[in-house]
Amino acid sequence: GQPLNTLSGGESQRLKLVKYLRAGANLKRNTSKSSIPDSGSSLILLDEPTTGLHKHDVKCLLAALQQIVDHGHSLIVIEHNLDVLKSADWIIELGPEAGSKGGRLVFQGSPAACAASAKTETGKYLARELESHQSLLAAENQANYGTKEVNGSSERELRILGAREHNLKNIDVSIPHYSLSVVTGVSGSGKSTLAFDIAFGEGQRRFMESMSPYARQFVEQLPRPDLDQLNGIQPTVAIEQRVTRGSRKSTVATITEVAQYLRLLYSRLGVPHNPDTGEPMLSQSAIELEKRLQSILRKPAVRKSEQLLLCSPVIRNRKGHHQPIANWIANHGYEMMRVDGEIILTEDFEKLDRYREHNIEIVIANLNSIRGAKAKIKSVLQEALLRGKGTALLLDDQEEIVSWLSTHRMDPRTGQALPELDPKDFSFNSSKGWCPTCRGHGRIYPWMREQLDDDELLKKSIGADASDDDESEEIIICPDCRGDRLNRTSRNVFLPLRANRWISLPQLLSLTPRALLNTLDRLKLDTRGKLIATDIVDQIRERLQFMDRVGLEYLSLDRTTQTLSGGEAQRIRLAAQLGSNLAGVLYILDEPSIGLHARDGDRLIDTLKSLRSKGNTLLVVEHDEAMMENADRIIDLGPGAGTQGGELIAEGTLGQLKRNRASLTGKYLKKGITHPIRGHHRKLPSRASDQNSWVELSGTNFRNLKNQSIRFPRERLIMVCGSSGAGKSSLVRDLLGNAAIYAIKAKKSNLSGKLFAKKGKPIEGEEGSILFAQLTGAHQFRSVLEVDQSPIGKTPRSTxxxxxxxxxxxxxxxxxxxxxxxxxxxxxxxxxxxxxxxxxxxxxxxxxxxxxxxxxxxxxxxxxxxxxxxxxxxxxxxxxxxxxxxxxxxxxxxxxxxxxxxxxxxxxxxxxxxxxxxxxxxxxx
Ligand SMILES: [Zn+2]
Ligand SMILES: [Zn+2]
The missing domain is CATH 1.20.1580.10 (ABC transporter ATPase  like domain)
Known part of the structure; x- marks a missing residue:
C-alpha cells in the first residue's frame, strides 16, 4: 500500500525546476545573437528547495539554480542552508526573531558583507563558514542517553534482516531501542523505503493483525515488504510532513486539540454579553437581586414614578388562548395581570387568539406603597421570583420596563435570556456555533458565493470596491463575523480576566501559544470557577507548552493548517506527541529539521532527546549535520541513487562515519561542500547609475513586516534567510510575488501600494489594506513563477x-x-x-x-x-x-x-x- 504520491515535496519542486530549465535553455538558444531582452527574463520564487537534500544533491541543485540565473532570470530563494547561502549574489536577512519580534530587515547585501559585519545570526554562521570548514566539525557525541531497559525484555533493538524492498540490496540493519537513530544518504538511496515502507509499514501491519477480523482482511491485501525477518518492533507512530487530514477549516487550535478544551472552558465559565450594549449578562443570586432592586428604588427617576409594579412572567412567547393560567392567577388571589404588554384586571381576562404567541405576567405588588419596608420588599421579591421561576420584572407608571431581575443569565435591560451554553456553541464546525453567513469558514469563497445574495454581500464586504467586478471572484473576509467564524451570540461570550478585562474565544485564539497560556493564568474566577478551570487549563497547557520547543511559538492558534508548511505541520504533531506521555513507542520522522534555522534546530534536537529520555525510540530520516552529531547511531545508505543505491554503506556514530571512506555522507561531513560551480559571485550593478537593474519594495505594512524597505539586483541569485517565523514567506511569496505580478500586468515601473490594494489580487486576510508604499522596477520581468513543493499532479496519471x-x-x-x-x-x-x-x-x-x-x-x-x-x-x-x-x-x-x-x-x-x-x-x- 502506498499513498497517492510517492514523489516527495522536494522532488516535485526540483522536477518543476527542470521543466523551467528546459524552457530557459530554449530561450537562450533563441536569443543568443542579441543580448537577452528584458521581456525574456522572469522572477522565479523558490521556497526552500534544498529541503530534504543530501549535500551531494544540494550541489547539483545549486548548479541548476546558477544556470537559470545565467539564462537571465532573477531567482529569489528562501533558504536556511548556509552552504547554499554563501553562493548567493545577494542576501536578504529578516529577523531578529519570530512573529511580532521579527519582520525586520536585519541585513541586505553580498554574502561577504554579511560575513564581515557578523552581527546577525546568519552573519555569524556565515563568517565562520566562509573562513573555514573546521568549525563545523563538532566534537563527537557519544551516546549516553536513554539506555532505559524494558523489564526482562531481551529485545534491545529493532532488527531488519534481508531487506530487498524497492532498491534495497538485501541489507541487514539494526536500530537500537530507546535511542536516536538517523537514516541518511543521497536522495533515492533508499532511506524512506527503510524507515517508512519497512519499519513503519511492518509496525502498522503487526498492529492491525492484532485487531478484528474485519481489519485483518485488509491487512492481507496490503503488500508485505520484501524482507527475510524483522524482530523487536515496537508500536509505531509516523510523524510525516504531509497534511493528509483536516479540512479547509482546520486550524492550529483544532489539530492540537486545544480548541475542544477552550470550547469546554467557554461553555462552563463564559459570560455572554449583549452584542448591542456590550453589557455582561450575569446570573445573580436572590440576595444580589435584592440589593440590586434596592439600588434601583433609590434612583431619582424611579423615585418620581407613582407606580412601581413588580411582575412575574408566566407565559413567554407561547401560542394558546391561555384561559387555564388566567384561572390559576385568579384562584391565587392576584388582582392584576399583564397580557401582551397591557395591564388588566384579572377578572377582565378573555380567551386570547390561540394561534398567536402571547406574553403574560402576574402583577405581584406595587412597590411604591412599600418603599422603605425592607423586609416586605424582600418577601415580595421572593414571591415574584418563585412565580416567575427565577425571573421578575419592574414596570414604572408609564408601564415601561425599568429592569429585569433574574437568577438566570439575562440582559437586565432587555430581558433577553440565554439558554445554558454548550461546547457546540463555540464550534465553527457546528450549526449551533458557526456564523450563518460563512458557515464557520470566516471567509466567503467563490464556491459559497453562489448560495448567497451577491448584492447583500458586496454591500457589507470590507474594502470591496463595488464598481470592480473582478472582486466577486476573490475570497473575502466574512462581512458578518469578520473572520471570527462564530455566530454573534457565541463571539460575544467572554471569559473574565483580572483588572476588569474580558476576552472572547476569537480574541483568545488570535494569540500565540505562550500569550494564550499567560492569558489563561490571569482568569478571574471564584472557587467554583477555579475548580472547573484547573483541569481544562492543565490540558491546554500540556498541549501548548511544547510548541516553542519545536520552534513554533510564533504560530497563532487560529492559523489555518492549509497555510502551514510541511515542516511546521510535522512539528505541531511532534509537539502533540511530547505532551502525550507515551513510552516504548517507535517514532519515525521525515526530515524534521526542514525549514528550521540553526538555532531552532538545536531546540528540535532537545525535543527529540526528551522523547527519547521518556523511553521511546526515534528513527529520523535526515541530512542535517547537527542532528547527526546528536544521533546515537547513523545508518548511511548509498552509495548512489536508485539501482546504484540501496546498500548499507556505514552504520555507527558520526566519528565512525567520517573515518569510513566509502561513505559519501562521511566525506561531506568531514570536508563540507566545495563549490566548483562558480568561483566567484556575480558583479553587482551600481545602484546610482543603473536604476533599471534594481527592484525595490519600500514601506512594507504586512503581517509582521512593518515599514521595511527591501531591494535586490536583477538577474542575480538572491537568498532570503532568517529564523522561522521571521516573515520570509510573507515577504517573498505573498507580498513581493503578488505585487510583482500586478506590476507586470499593469506595466507600472512605479507601483504604489494604494493602487495594488485597489486593483491587485487581494492577499487572504488583508483585503483592501495598503501593504506597502512602493514597488519599483518589477514591471520589467516577463512573469513571476513560483516553484513550490506541491505534487505535480493530482491523479496517478501524472508522471x-x-x-x-x-x-x-x-x-x-x-x-x-x-x-x-x-x-x-x-x-x-x-x-x-x-x-x-x-x-x-x-x-x-x-x-x-x-x-x-x-x-x-x-x-x-x-x-x-x-x-x-x-x-x-x-x-x-x-x-x-x-x-x-x-x-x-x-x-x-x-x-x-x-x-x-x-x-x-x-x-x-x-x-x-x-x-x-x-x-x-x-x-x-
Ligand atoms: Zn462569518
Ligand atoms: Zn492495469
Missing part, C-alpha cells in the same frame, strides 16, 4: 515523464517504428490515458484504490497489468528489446542511455540527471 513533456516525444518515437506503422498505431495509441492501448482493468493508472473505512486511501498495484498500465498488444511492440511500458519503468539515468541516439530526448533526461533526479523513474507516481 514525471508526462509532466516534463518527454512522454509525448517517446510516444511519437514508438509510433514512428515500422512495426507500429504496419499496425496503423498513431502516437495516441501509446498513451495510457486513452482507451485503445491501456489496461482496461485500471484504465491505465497501473494501480487501484483500496478503500478502508478506518485508514487513509491506499493504492495497490493493478492485478491485470501488474502495474504496467498497458494491454498485451502494446506490450509486444518493442524497440531494442523494450516496450513503452518498460520505458516507463526506467529511471531517467537509464533512459538517457537508452535514448542516447535521440538528442532532444537524451538532453532532457540528462537535465534530470544533472539536477540530481536521475534515479526517478519516468512513470513514477
Amino acid at each position: 514525471p515523464a508526462t509532466y516534463l513533456g518527454v512522454f509525448d516525444i517517446i510516444r511519437q518515437f514508438f509510433a514512428s517504428l515500422p512495426e507500429a506503422k504496419m499496425r496503423g498505431y498513431k502516437p495516441g495509441r501509446f498513451s495510457f490515458n486513452t482507451p485503445h492501448g491501456r489496461c482496461p482493468t485500471c484504465s491505465g493508472a497501473g494501480r487501484v484504490k483500496l478503500e478502508m473505512s478506518f485508514m487513509p486511501d491506499t493504492y495497490i498495484s493493478c492485478d491485470k497489468c501488474k502495474g504496467r498500465r498497458y494491454d498485451a498488444e502494446i506490450e509486444d511492440l518493442l524497440w531494442n528489446g523494450k516496450s513503452i511500458a518498460d520505458v516507463l519503468k526506467m529511471s531517467f539515468e537509464e533512459a538517457a542511455k537508452f535514448f542516447s541516439f535521440h538528442t532532444q530526448l537524451s538532453g532532457l533526461m540528462q537535465l534530470m540527471v544533472e539536477t540530481g533526479l536521475g534515479y526517478i523513474k519516468l512513470g513514477q507516481y
Whole structure:
C-alpha cells in the first residue's frame, strides 16, 4: 500500500525546476545573437528547495539554480542552508526573531558583507563558514542517553534482516531501542523505503493483525515488504510532513486539540454579553437581586414614578388562548395581570387568539406603597421570583420596563435570556456555533458565493470596491463575523480576566501559544470557577507548552493548517506527541529539521532527546549535520541513487562515519561542500547609475513586516534567510510575488501600494489594506513563477515523464517504428490515458484504490497489468528489446542511455540527471 504520491515535496519542486530549465535553455538558444531582452527574463520564487537534500544533491541543485540565473532570470530563494547561502549574489536577512519580534530587515547585501559585519545570526554562521570548514566539525557525541531497559525484555533493538524492498540490496540493519537513530544518504538511496515502507509499514501491519477480523482482511491485501525477518518492533507512530487530514477549516487550535478544551472552558465559565450594549449578562443570586432592586428604588427617576409594579412572567412567547393560567392567577388571589404588554384586571381576562404567541405576567405588588419596608420588599421579591421561576420584572407608571431581575443569565435591560451554553456553541464546525453567513469558514469563497445574495454581500464586504467586478471572484473576509467564524451570540461570550478585562474565544485564539497560556493564568474566577478551570487549563497547557520547543511559538492558534508548511505541520504533531506521555513507542520522522534555522534546530534536537529520555525510540530520516552529531547511531545508505543505491554503506556514530571512506555522507561531513560551480559571485550593478537593474519594495505594512524597505539586483541569485517565523514567506511569496505580478500586468515601473490594494489580487486576510508604499522596477520581468513543493499532479496519471513533456516525444518515437506503422498505431495509441492501448482493468493508472473505512486511501498495484498500465498488444511492440511500458519503468539515468541516439530526448533526461533526479523513474507516481 502506498499513498497517492510517492514523489516527495522536494522532488516535485526540483522536477518543476527542470521543466523551467528546459524552457530557459530554449530561450537562450533563441536569443543568443542579441543580448537577452528584458521581456525574456522572469522572477522565479523558490521556497526552500534544498529541503530534504543530501549535500551531494544540494550541489547539483545549486548548479541548476546558477544556470537559470545565467539564462537571465532573477531567482529569489528562501533558504536556511548556509552552504547554499554563501553562493548567493545577494542576501536578504529578516529577523531578529519570530512573529511580532521579527519582520525586520536585519541585513541586505553580498554574502561577504554579511560575513564581515557578523552581527546577525546568519552573519555569524556565515563568517565562520566562509573562513573555514573546521568549525563545523563538532566534537563527537557519544551516546549516553536513554539506555532505559524494558523489564526482562531481551529485545534491545529493532532488527531488519534481508531487506530487498524497492532498491534495497538485501541489507541487514539494526536500530537500537530507546535511542536516536538517523537514516541518511543521497536522495533515492533508499532511506524512506527503510524507515517508512519497512519499519513503519511492518509496525502498522503487526498492529492491525492484532485487531478484528474485519481489519485483518485488509491487512492481507496490503503488500508485505520484501524482507527475510524483522524482530523487536515496537508500536509505531509516523510523524510525516504531509497534511493528509483536516479540512479547509482546520486550524492550529483544532489539530492540537486545544480548541475542544477552550470550547469546554467557554461553555462552563463564559459570560455572554449583549452584542448591542456590550453589557455582561450575569446570573445573580436572590440576595444580589435584592440589593440590586434596592439600588434601583433609590434612583431619582424611579423615585418620581407613582407606580412601581413588580411582575412575574408566566407565559413567554407561547401560542394558546391561555384561559387555564388566567384561572390559576385568579384562584391565587392576584388582582392584576399583564397580557401582551397591557395591564388588566384579572377578572377582565378573555380567551386570547390561540394561534398567536402571547406574553403574560402576574402583577405581584406595587412597590411604591412599600418603599422603605425592607423586609416586605424582600418577601415580595421572593414571591415574584418563585412565580416567575427565577425571573421578575419592574414596570414604572408609564408601564415601561425599568429592569429585569433574574437568577438566570439575562440582559437586565432587555430581558433577553440565554439558554445554558454548550461546547457546540463555540464550534465553527457546528450549526449551533458557526456564523450563518460563512458557515464557520470566516471567509466567503467563490464556491459559497453562489448560495448567497451577491448584492447583500458586496454591500457589507470590507474594502470591496463595488464598481470592480473582478472582486466577486476573490475570497473575502466574512462581512458578518469578520473572520471570527462564530455566530454573534457565541463571539460575544467572554471569559473574565483580572483588572476588569474580558476576552472572547476569537480574541483568545488570535494569540500565540505562550500569550494564550499567560492569558489563561490571569482568569478571574471564584472557587467554583477555579475548580472547573484547573483541569481544562492543565490540558491546554500540556498541549501548548511544547510548541516553542519545536520552534513554533510564533504560530497563532487560529492559523489555518492549509497555510502551514510541511515542516511546521510535522512539528505541531511532534509537539502533540511530547505532551502525550507515551513510552516504548517507535517514532519515525521525515526530515524534521526542514525549514528550521540553526538555532531552532538545536531546540528540535532537545525535543527529540526528551522523547527519547521518556523511553521511546526515534528513527529520523535526515541530512542535517547537527542532528547527526546528536544521533546515537547513523545508518548511511548509498552509495548512489536508485539501482546504484540501496546498500548499507556505514552504520555507527558520526566519528565512525567520517573515518569510513566509502561513505559519501562521511566525506561531506568531514570536508563540507566545495563549490566548483562558480568561483566567484556575480558583479553587482551600481545602484546610482543603473536604476533599471534594481527592484525595490519600500514601506512594507504586512503581517509582521512593518515599514521595511527591501531591494535586490536583477538577474542575480538572491537568498532570503532568517529564523522561522521571521516573515520570509510573507515577504517573498505573498507580498513581493503578488505585487510583482500586478506590476507586470499593469506595466507600472512605479507601483504604489494604494493602487495594488485597489486593483491587485487581494492577499487572504488583508483585503483592501495598503501593504506597502512602493514597488519599483518589477514591471520589467516577463512573469513571476513560483516553484513550490506541491505534487505535480493530482491523479496517478501524472508522471514525471508526462509532466516534463518527454512522454509525448517517446510516444511519437514508438509510433514512428515500422512495426507500429504496419499496425496503423498513431502516437495516441501509446498513451495510457486513452482507451485503445491501456489496461482496461485500471484504465491505465497501473494501480487501484483500496478503500478502508478506518485508514487513509491506499493504492495497490493493478492485478491485470501488474502495474504496467498497458494491454498485451502494446506490450509486444518493442524497440531494442523494450516496450513503452518498460520505458516507463526506467529511471531517467537509464533512459538517457537508452535514448542516447535521440538528442532532444537524451538532453532532457540528462537535465534530470544533472539536477540530481536521475534515479526517478519516468512513470513514477
Ligand atoms: Zn462569518
Ligand atoms: Zn492495469
